[in-house]
Amino acid sequence: MPCCATHSTRWFPVSDPRPFKIPQSVLVVIHTPALDVLLIDRADASGFWQSVTGSKDDEAESFEQTAVREVAEETGIDCAPGSPLHAGLKDWFLENVYDIYPRWQHRYAPGVTRNTEHVFGLCVPAGTPVLLNPREHTGYRWLPWREAADACFSPSNAEAILLLPQFAR
Structure with missing residues (x-):
């Protein structure tokens, strides 16, 4: 089966080369010791304020690795092993299973309708700088x-x- 179709002398891909999202993700609640929470505004849905979220890049990626990667990608905050903030990353050992919103269903393989979300908390000092990825988020607030x-x-x-408050104790 050909991978491309022609029109005049130009080649166009038959399908989108991006792989489908894995329906396993993380939710990372970033907070200060005073329990102020960082919320970020989605670039693809203005007014949709949320914590850091994101799917595994591959099945072998652990939820902790996904959390560390997504926090860095979306906020510029480094909580990788060996960083000063890594001790503040806590696995809450909670999972949410939910229906994928219809507006984002096309990102998943046909027939995939539910996502499993693993929850983490990340305690950071007040005043921790935030550097948003403008492709993903347009604003933030504590x-x-x-x-x-x-x-x-x-x-x-x-x-x-x-x-x-339960998990920050």
Whole structure:
């Protein structure tokens, strides 16, 4: 089967070369010791405030590796092993299973309708600099945890933030 179709003298790919997203992701609630929570505004859906989220790049990537990568990609915060902030990354050993929003369904293989999201917390000092990836997010804000939960578009994100006081002890 040919990989390309021709039109005049130009070649066009038959299908998008990007692989489908793996329906296993992380949610990382970034917070200060005072329980102020970092929320970021999605570039592809303005007004959709959320914590850091992202899917595994491959099946072999651990949830912790995914969390470290996504935090760095989306906020510029380094919490990799060996970094000063790594000790603040905590696996909450919680998972949410939810229906994938229809607006993002095309990113997944046909027939995949649900995602499993593994939850982490990351405690950072107040004033930690944030450097957003403009392709993914257009703004950020730090809010007290209850206000942050109210501002989230995602119910699973809001629920995780409401659990923050338990996990921050």
